[in-house]
Amino acid sequence: MNYRKIIISQNLDERLLEKIQVLIPEWKIITGRDPAIWSDHIHDAEIIAGWKTEMKQLIMNGERKNLKWIQTWSAGVNALPLDTLEKGNVQITTANGVHAYPISETIFALILAFTRKIDTYVKQQQKKIWHHAQMQEEIHNKTIGIVGVGKIGKETAKIAKAFGMTVLGVRHSGKSEEFVDEMFTQDQLMKFLPKCDYVIVTLPLTSKTRHMFGKNEFNLMKPSAFFLNIGRGSIVIENELVQALENQQIAGAGLDVFETEPLPENSPLWEMDNVIITPHTSGNTEFYDQRLIEEIFIPNLKNYLLGNIPEINLLNYKKGY
Structure with missing residues (x-):
């Protein structure tokens, strides 16, 4: 059976993960920070939630045939290969507002x-x-x-x-x-x-x-x-x-x-x-994952499943934010 795939490169709380699973029960969800968990799935993942530096080379190598949308776990997008992703028509949404x-x-x-x-x-x-x-x-x-x-x-x-x-x-x-x-x-x-x-x-x-x-x-x-x-x-x-x-x-x-x-x-x-x-910690909070998932990712996911572009915090490639 061919599953639609989503990679969540974070160690999510089970309660938050269940909220996502309810929306996409027939999808294969790969979740966890360790690259060993998700590196073999980059080539056919449709959605990536959470960007890791190890993903860049895989994406640059063309291992992204199904990739449609990336939800970052940060407000900044400077670490992403934006030129490559723009050419591939990949939509990017950020964590802007969580902080x-x-x-x-x-x-x-x-x-x-x-x-x-x-x-x-x-x-x-x-x-x-x-x-x-x-x-x-x-x-x-x-x-x-x-x-x-x-x-x-x-x-x-x-x-x-x-x-x-x-x-x-x-x-x-x-x-x-x-x-x-x-x-x-x-x-x-x-x-x-x-x-x-x-x-x-x-x-x-x-x-x-x-x-x-x-x-x-x-x-x-x-x-x-x-x-x-x-x-x-x-x-x-x-x-x-x-x-x-x-x-x-x-x-x-x-x-x-x-x-x-x-x-x-x-x-x-x-x-x-x-x-x-301070060591780049001003945005750290106990509510980070909860806000990102409940206020940004899930509303965007619902919209995406209807065939629409995810709109909350959608990156404008020309502006860079």
């Missing part, structure tokens, strides 16, 4: 850590030092600038309003958004950056966003401003960020993503007192 709550929480954890000197006090506690560290700032009535007002940016703006902040946004279309007081386009950074006390980058990596932030942009920021990047490392020219921090052109940086990951041990960022580093 809105955990990443916005991380953003404010970093902002509050800087403003209320939490990182400094943790270091002092380890050395048993009792010192106020000139702590006096607060975030109420400050201006937060969100570069990339998608789902993460919207949630960040909503939280910022609870703190009484002025919210500025940057988005490609310049379209207004709830909780954002003023919206800018990418070519208006010169006007946008000097207004911000906190600059938050939530953008995907595309040809237009690569190295978007460098020496010129940091020169436009206030010396008292903090820079936070939870988008992609290559949006920033990292050595120029290091220089801006060393020269006190900006007050500090909260960084979850880097040009090279893991961040090399010889990176000067590790040793800087005005930098907080």
Whole structure:
């Protein structure tokens, strides 16, 4: 018997797996992280849910005769062979939106850590030092600038309003958004950056966003401003960020993503007192799989089974997101 196949390259909770099985009882479902489980099925799988680096070579070798749709487990698609998949008319949907709550929480954890000197006090506690560290700032009535007002940016703006902040946004279309007081386009950074006390980058990596932030942009920021990047490392020219921090052109940086990951041990960022580093974990949450399956994959699967293109978070190949 010839089964239609789906590969789920994750160790899914049985409850979530059952929700999928109910929809496709006659399909063969291959599930698990170990490549040994699914590598022999790439050539005739119709759907792949969860992208693994080991899949790239198999896909590039043409082992994808039935592949119609890939659901990624991340918001970014930079690791996928997009040119090959586009030529094969493979639809790609992403995990965009799953991260809105955990990443916005991380953003404010970093902002509050800087403003209320939490990182400094943790270091002092380890050395048993009792010192106020000139702590006096607060975030109420400050201006937060969100570069990339998608789902993460919207949630960040909503939280910022609870703190009484002025919210500025940057988005490609310049379209207004709830909780954002003023919206800018990418070519208006010169006007946008000097207004911000906190600059938050939530953008995907595309040809237009690569190295978007460098020496010129940091020169436009206030010396008292903090820079936070939870988008992609290559949006920033990292050595120029290091220089801006060393020269006190900006007050500090909260960084979850880097040009090279893991961040090399010889990176000067590790040793800087005005930098907080997190290891690309800002999107981690106990509800990750549940949200992805229930809010994105299953609705898309239902649509796909009706003969339609999965619409939620459908990748636009031309835009890169």
